[in-house]
Amino acid sequence: MNFVDLTNDIRALAPGLRGRLEANAQLAPYTWFRVGGPAQMLFTPHDEQDLAHFLAHLPPEVPVTTIGAASNMIVRDGGVPGVVIRLSPKGFGDAVAAGDLVTAGAACLDKKLANAAAAASLGGLEFYYGIPGMVGGALRMNAGTRSNTNPEIEGETRDRFVSARAVKRNGRIVTLTADDMAFTYRHSGAPDDLVFTSAAFRGVPGEEGAIRAKMAKVQEHRERDQETRAKTGGSTFKNPPGHSAWRLIDAAGCRGLTLGGAQVSEKHCNFLLNLGEATAADIEELGEEVRRRVMAQSGVELDWEIKRIGVKA
Ligand SMILES: Cc1cc2nc3c(=O)[nH]c(=O)nc-3n(C[C@H](O)[C@H](O)[C@H](O)COP(=O)(O)OP(=O)(O)OC[C@H]3O[C@@H](n4cnc5c(N)ncnc54)[C@H](O)[C@@H]3O)c2cc1C
Incomplete structure (x- = not known):
């Protein structure tokens, strides 16, 4: 069309x-x-x-x-x-450290942000090393990680956030504080019409070798537990309060479930995969099927973490 x-x-x-x-x-x-x-x-x-x-x-x-x-x-x-x-x-991809702050453009990859912090001997941003998004997406999603096995590699955007710049729908450039960002779990309550352009994060002065060792642990954890090279959108659903989404999905028998060219990952069942020829409709319908089965099995409603944009064909 x-x-x-x-x-x-x-x-x-x-x-x-x-x-x-x-x-x-x-x-x-x-x-x-x-x-x-x-x-x-x-x-x-x-x-x-x-x-x-x-x-x-x-x-x-x-x-x-x-x-x-x-x-x-x-x-x-x-x-x-x-x-x-x-x-x-090109226009929004830099990451620059000064003192204990790292300022990054909204199109800077999270990985590059973590690297810039490490090069300036600033810790606390290692968790970004494993998140494949950009800074703008990290601000909107309050991106972060939790680890049941290794709390030292955990972190969330709101823990390190200092300020952000954004352009409003009417073209005005604004600066946002932590209060303005209203971060909650995988969400920012900042107005939906903002286009973030950059943000500053506070690191914790440390020793570069130790910081890089933590980043290596982040990488190791990813390779072991996640689909890092698949066509996926990462965690599909938020963890409902008091539950873990993947356990509910597993218990509802959805691990490996397929619909058209889409599949619930065998390795991490809160990830959906495009096996090669999936349409967006296959992936979204599979997600909805998982939600229905989890509701039927456990009575818990799963809430999409993945953003769906545009119109159906
Ligand atoms: C393999 C894999 C592993 C992942 N692991 C994690 C993880 O451990 N932790 C985690 O939190 N997430 C994880 N994710 C999900 C994803 O990487 C994060 O949500 C990330 O922050 C999204 O950033 P993005 O640039 O890709 O944003 P997009 O997916 O492009 O967009 C996400 C949202 O942010 C908005 N947005 C993006 N840029 C801007 C901007 N400049 N201004 C305003 N709004 C903007 C979009 O409109 C949309 O609402 C994973 C994803 C994959 C594929």
Whole structure:
């Protein structure tokens, strides 16, 4: 399916755009699941000012969706109406340490953030080494890890967060404090229309070798317990209060369950996989089937952690 091409209209409304604006741009190659339809318009801003200029001139009725590494996302098969904003590491990918702070662009990979902190002998950010997203996604999701076996490699975005910059839907650039971010488990209560552009995190001064040793443990834990090279979106459902999602899914007999080209991972059953030819509908329907079976078996309602964007085909 193709959307109406509105890019010339938008360019006329926002003269002097320096970023790239494309019509009917395929999103699947940018996502971990490798599924989904096109964006009606995909905007890749040159820098924060360019993003602000674009949003200030974009008619308010045009919906805006932001994606990062799309490692926590299903793009539906019918694509995404309106504008999808994707920050590129070129304009938003740096990570710079000064004193005990590391400031990173929203398109900086979490892994690069952890590396920059380690190079400056700052600890506390090692958990980011195992999360495949970008800083913008980490802010929106309050990304973090829990480990039953090794608490020293645990951490969450809110533990290290100092401040963030973002552009509002009306084009205004704002700075956010920890209170503004209203972090809870895998969620930020900051307004949905914000596009985060950068953030500062506080590290804990330490010894680089010890910090890198922790990062190696994070990596080891990932390789052992997770699907690190599969087409997946990581943990599909949040852990319900007092429960672990994977145990409920296992108990409901869903480990290895398949639907079309999608499968519940055998290795970590809170992960869904695209075995190669899955559609977004296969993956989402499989997730809904898991929710139904868990509800029938244990009476617990699973809540999607993965964001689903766009429209069904
Ligand atoms: C193998 C694997 C392992 C994983 N392990 C973990 C883990 O241990 N812990 C964990 O927390 N997560 C984990 N995840 C999930 C995912 O990596 C995190 O949620 C990550 O923070 C998402 O970042 P992203 O850049 O991919 O965001 P996306 O998936 O692109 O987007 C996620 C949400 O953030 C929003 N968003 C993204 N960028 C911006 C921005 N610049 N401004 C405003 N909103 C934005 C999107 O609109 C969307 O709502 C894993 C995923 C995979 C595939």
